Amino acid sequence: MLNEQTVRSLEAQAKSLRMDILKMLHASQSGHTGGSLSAIDIMTALYFHHMRHDAQRPDWPERDRFVLSKGHAAPALYACLAAAGYFPAEDLATLRRLGSHLQGHPDMKKTPGVDVCTGSLGQGLSQAVGLALAARLGGGRHRVYALLGDGELQEGQIWEAVMAAAHYGLDNLCVIVDHNRLQIDGFIEQVMNVTPVGDKFAAFNWHVLEIDGHDMAAICRGLAEAEAPERPTVLVAHTVKGKGVSIFENKAKYHGVAPSDEELRFALQTLGA
Amino acid sequence: MSAMIATRDAYGQALVELGRSDSRIVALDADLSGSTKTAQFAKEFPDRFFNAGIAEANMVGMAAGLAAGGMIPFASTFAVFAAGRAFEQIRQSVAYPRLNVKIVATHGGITVGEDGGSHQSVEDLAIMRALPNMTVLCPADGPETAAAIRAAAAFDGPVFVRLGRGKVPVIFAEACPFAIGRGVTLRAGGDLTFMGTGLMTAAALAAAASLAGEGIDARVLHFGTIKPLDRDLVLQAGRETGAVVTAEEHSIIGGLGSAVCEVLAEGCPVPVERIGMPDVFGQSGPADALLEHYGLTSTHLVAAARRVLGRKG
Ligand SMILES: Cc1ncc(C[n+]2csc(CCOP(=O)(O)OP(=O)(O)O)c2C)c(N)n1
Numbered sequence: 001m002l003n004e005q006t007v008r009s010l011e012a013q014a015k016s017l018r019m020d021i022l023k024m025l026h027a028s029q030s031g032h033t034g035g036s037l038s039a040i041d042i043m044t045a046l047y048f049h050h051m052r053h054d055a056q057r058p059d060w061p062e063r064d065r066f067v068l069s070k071g072h073a074a075p076a077l078y079a080c081l082a083a084a085g086y087f088p089a090e091d092l093a094t095l096r097r098l099g100s101h102l103q104g105h106p107d108m109k110k111t112p113g114v115d116v117c118t119g120s121l122g123q124g125l126s127q128a129v130g131l132a133l134a135a136r137l138g139g140g141r142h143r144v145y146a147l148l149g150d151g152e153l154q155e156g157q158i159w160e161a162v163m164a165a166a167h168y169g170l171d172n173l174c175v176i177v178d179h180n181r182l183q184i185d186g187f188i189e190q191v192m193n194v195t196p197v198g199d200k201f202a203a204f205n206w207h208v209l210e211i212d213g214h215d216m217a218a219i220c221r222g223l224a225e226a227e228a229p230e231r232p233t234v235l236v237a238h239t240v241k242g243k244g245v246s247i248f249e250n251k252a253k254y255h256g257v258a259p260s261d262e263e264l265r266f267a268l269q270t271l272g273a
Numbered sequence: 274m275s276a277m278i279a280t281r282d283a284y285g286q287a288l289v290e291l292g293r294s295d296s297r298i299v300a301l302d303a304d305l306s307g308s309t310k311t312a313q314f315a316k317e318f319p320d321r322f323f324n325a326g327i328a329e330a331n332m333v334g335m336a337a338g339l340a341a342g343g344m345i346p347f348a349s350t351f352a353v354f355a356a357g358r359a360f361e362q363i364r365q366s367v368a369y370p371r372l373n374v375k376i377v378a379t380h381g382g383i384t385v386g387e388d389g390g391s392h393q394s395v396e397d398l399a400i401m402r403a404l405p406n407m408t409v410l411c412p413a414d415g416p417e418t419a420a421a422i423r424a425a426a427a428f429d430g431p432v433f434v435r436l437g438r439g440k441v442p443v444i445f446a447e448a449c450p451f452a453i454g455r456g457v458t459l460r461a462g463g464d465l466t467f468m469g470t471g472l473m474t475a476a477a478l479a480a481a482a483s484l485a486g487e488g489i490d491a492r493v494l495h496f497g498t499i500k501p502l503d504r505d506l507v508l509q510a511g512r513e514t515g516a517v518v519t520a521e522e523h524s525i526i527g528g529l530g531s532a533v534c535e536v537l538a539e540g541c542p543v544p545v546e547r548i549g550m551p552d553v554f555g556q557s558g559p560a561d562a563l564l565e566h567y568g569l570t571s572t573h574l575v576a577a578a579r580r581v582l583g584r585k586g
């Protein structure tokens with residue numbers, strides 16, 4: 001049930017998670033700022049509204065699964081998992097340190113709540129297809145969500161998995177594309193054009209929805225509508241890389257650069273206001 | 274204190290210079306041109322640069338086609354994606370037909386650092402060494418990288434070059450000669466031999482200097498070519514010093530240590546200690562801390578030297 005109050009509280013949660021992300025990136029002075037901020041509204045809706053999961057039981061077989069196929073947005077995932085109670089918030093400051101359970105890219109063997117290992121782009125969706133097949137074989141009612149980068153869609157393996165998901169009629173699988181139009185070397189359309197995204201999924205017989213990936217109500221509605229009989233769904237989420245802090249927005253430079261002291265101060269001021 | 278240069282920076286510069294003197298040189302990348310340093314080439318020769326996007330397999334396939342069409346392609350991405358994601362394209366489209374493609378893989382080994390084990394290639398040398406027709410280079414510093422890149426361009430056939438992310442000490446002179454298949458003696462010595470590759474050669478030199486203080490005379494050899502390995506130099510060192518310590522920023526399985534053991538076992542069996550990643554994946558952390566954690570420092574080489582001397586007959 002989506003009411004005004006739920007939406008407001010999710011928006012407040014997302015703001016607080018943005019601050020957690022920037023603080024942990026600042027502490028490690030290493031990691032991916034832009035793609036964590038573009039994804040966090042979507043992940044907030046998943047972890048704090050839509051997905052069925054339980055931090056007290058990270059191994060609950062019936063939990064919905066989340067695959068962060070764009071694994072470099074690990075800070076966004078860790079912020080969500082800590083806030084949901086999978087591990088103490090203090091751990092966030094150990095991001096990327098030697099011995100930390102918070103690796104540069106998600107590691108299912110180290111971090112409670114992480115469902116698969118990702119980081120090498122293009123591989124997550126195939127794993128999500130496997131998880132969805134396993135859910136169906138096991139008779140589970142849980143669903144599988146996979147978050148993909150738009151640059152990541154350039155990997156051929158993505159389209160092999162897109163084909164397979166439609167072939168098997170995986171209606172328990174939902175992909176969200178973080179369509180922020182940027183990759184590392186610049187704008188997707190200039191580096192290697194993979195647009196229009198929605199049409200490609202539609203051609204593979206997917207159920208396609210286009211949403212504003214920073215409009216919390218639209219995200220929640222999209223996730224609720226992401227069910228079509230015998231077809232997987234993709235939410236093409238139009239987003240802004242670095243969203244929420246003007247100095248990081250739409251800049252390729254902040255793909256893999258952590259905030260400096262001054263940038264963090266500015267960001268926390270903006271977000272805290 | 275010697276100067277510090279990242280081998281990938283030396284690559285970016287050398288590639289631009291090659292591009293100026295030979296219009297057949299083309300470069301390809303997979304959305305990492307700022308990191309692999311092919312961006313410099315892209316800037317000066319936009320018509321001869323092809324960004325495949327995040328599509329390493331297609332990048333290697335396109336490089337094969339460019340080579341078959343008479344160009345000399347240099348294709349770059351991180352080592353883990355070059356030797357990993359694009360492996361079979363390298364095997365079938367490049368090595369099998371012996372096409373003139375140069376794969377220059379940056380960010381090899383654990384000194385990738387904070388990105389963690391998913392991004393730290395500890396197996397690329399082993400994978401590439403196992404391919405027939407493949408030449409495998411792993412230079413130690415900036416000047417040797419520039420020379421290796423020039424040698425790779427002049428050589429007709431597939432070459433895999435492994436480079437690193439961080440700055441490493443310069444040990445070779447600016448006008449360093451590089452001959453594919455030849456190791457070099459960096460320090461004479463008769464008690465044991467350190468055989469290094471990549472950034473571990475600098476650690477071997479430091480270890481030899483520290484052993485010299487105790488009156489132990491260690492020879493130091495550097496292998497900028499892992500394949501074809503300089504068998505004669507390895508066998509000579511085995512015969513003359515009777516004990517060997519290998520050092521590489523790579524798994525102890527399948528890289529320099531294995532290659533040296535293969536040669537020595539057949540031609541001159543002597544005790545060997547292999548220093549490298551002990552058959553484990555890496556993890557996140559600062560590069561230096563990781564080298565320490567996994568035992569890849571001059572201190573660990575000194576300890577390995579003591580062990581191997583203890584085993585010497
Ligand atoms: C197979 C592979 N190739 C290259 C990389 C290096 N890399 C990390 S992030 C990135 C760009 C990702 O762009 P996109 O998918 O659009 O993500 P976002 O914009 O959401 O950060 C690249 C090339 C990688 N992690 N995996």
Ligand SMILES: [Mg+2]
Binds near residue numbers: 149179180181182
């Ligand atoms: Mg993007």
